[in-house]
Amino acid sequence: MESIHLVSSPDSPEFNHLTRALTHSSVIGLDAEWKPIRTHQSAFPTVSLLQIACQLPGADNSSVESPVFLVDLASIPLQSIYQLIRNAFVSPNILKLGFRFKQDLVYLSSTFCAHGCEPGFDRVEPFLDITSIYNNLQPKQPGRRLSKQTKSLATICQEVLGISLSKELQCSDWSQRPLTEDQMQYAAVDAYCLIHILEVFKAKSVTEGNSVESAMGLHLSQLDLGLKQIFDTQQNSNKMCGIKFGEALEMVQAIPPDFCKTVPISDEEVTELPPDQANRMDYMLSQIVRKYGDKILLSESDRKPKISRKKAKKSSGRVANTRSPTEGGEEWQGPPPWDATSGGDGCPKFLCDVMVEGLAKHLRCVGIDAAVPYSKKPESRDLIEQACKEKRVLLTRDAKLLRHDYLLKNQIYRVKSLLKNDQLVEVIETFQLEISEDQLMSRCTKCNGKFIQKPLTTEEAVEAAKGFQVIPNCLFNKNLEFWQCMDCKQLYWEGTQYRNAVQKFVDVCKLNE
Ligand SMILES: [Zn+2]
Helix, strand or coil, X not given: CCEEEEECCCCCHHHHHHHHHHHHCCEEEEEEEECCCCCCCCCCCCEEEEEEEEEEECCCCCCEECEEEEEECCCCCCHHHHHHHHHHHHCCCCEEEECCHHHHHHHHHHHHHCCCCCCCCCEEEEEEEHHHHHXXXXXXXXXXXXXXXXXXXXXXXXXXXXXXXCCHHHHXXXXXXXXXXXXXXXXHHHHHHHHHHHHHHHHHHHHCCCHHHHXXXXXXXXXXXXXXXXXXXXXXXXXXXXXXXXXHHHHHHCCCHHHHCECCCCHHHHHHCCCCCCCCCEHHHHHHHHHHCEEEECCCCCCCCCCCHHHHHCCCCCCCCCCCHHHHCCCCCCCCCCCHHHCCCCCCEEEECHHHHHHHHHHHHCCCEEECCCCCCCCHHHHHHHHHHCCCEEEECCHHHHHHHHCCCCCEEECCCCCHHHHHHHHHHHCCCCCCHHHCCCECCCCCCEECCCCECHHHHHHHHCCCXXXXXXXXXXXXXXXXXXXXXXXXXXXXXXXXXXHHHHXXXXXXX
């Protein structure tokens, strides 16, 4: 890759570089990263990073520069870049590339609106989705319709560029600063590869001798870059690798320079250009835009989180804690080990004795960290040791265990209710746990693990589930999101069961009242 620039302040050389690149590029690749939250939450996630891969003529005009800008939305005042980005999104002189970018745009728009940049973003035009480029790259077979299934960006990159995108960092925390080298690299590649896929598409349009060739009066039938073949020989690498991109770029640059010549689309559009706008699409690009160009428009409803208004009003829906902890459980004095006064981090953690294992699953369903004993028949001291070591409150129905209270001060609680739902409510009330709707189903019920931060597509889920879990065929083509447990790798999806479970816990925890 040529260069990655982190833009985190308006008074920086990187910012100036970005401004210049956006006024000189005729094509940009877009991607965004955010720290995911559950999809049924009442607000959109905050985008913390916007990646913009540019492509502009180098200083000597015969080469091409492809800088990638990582706009650090968590640091830079959003007002300072709002107009710049908004203009680029709607500029007729810049083709925008993205992969399922509509969702990114919704989140991006909401992030900017939250910082006073009204009305956010509602249009990206001209736009080209990498999926439609990919579909157009497929050999056309007469009598067979184009497959409508959406492949992941990783699959498209593998097939078109012969490179593997690492998914490892998808789960990393994008709101944390500073970003690691690897994170920056990863983020940049996601935007950068879009430009390369377009380059392959352009090269292919050339070799196939479409109307562009005759229009240009060029004879390029002998030109066969065979990009796919060249890349194919190197596809064994499982690392995302900047060197490969460097090579890819060189090959793409082997396209005859005639094609890079600037050909004004029409006189009218030229006069519209401000004097500093040096980004004109070359003939080839403008043909592609004319033929395949699309746009993203956000409607009012797109820009609102998809939950009912009733729920929206109750977005902070928490369990009503009318009872004080002492009323809730006579034996519970507190404070628990996670309390700030005990030096904790505020995150409740429980250890459920074998007799209340069902309660552990219920707690996980509402997003609470609930472990079970290491062994199936633990001795009292095993339980105490584990609770102590992991700073958990031991939940049990065994009154005898309370005798060990002196060993485990404020870390044992005897659950009085018999039924799981009642036990859950009892624990929530006793420990004054704050349960909000976005926490529901945010944890693996099987093992208490957390989910990876980005949802998987059906295709990625099938790949991830290989060998231990079957993804039913009926889920295909439904555009579902899958969540994978980081620990046991179990996959979850938002099917009927999931929705019923959410509803159940909304009721049990009285989140609707
Ligand atoms: Zn798990």
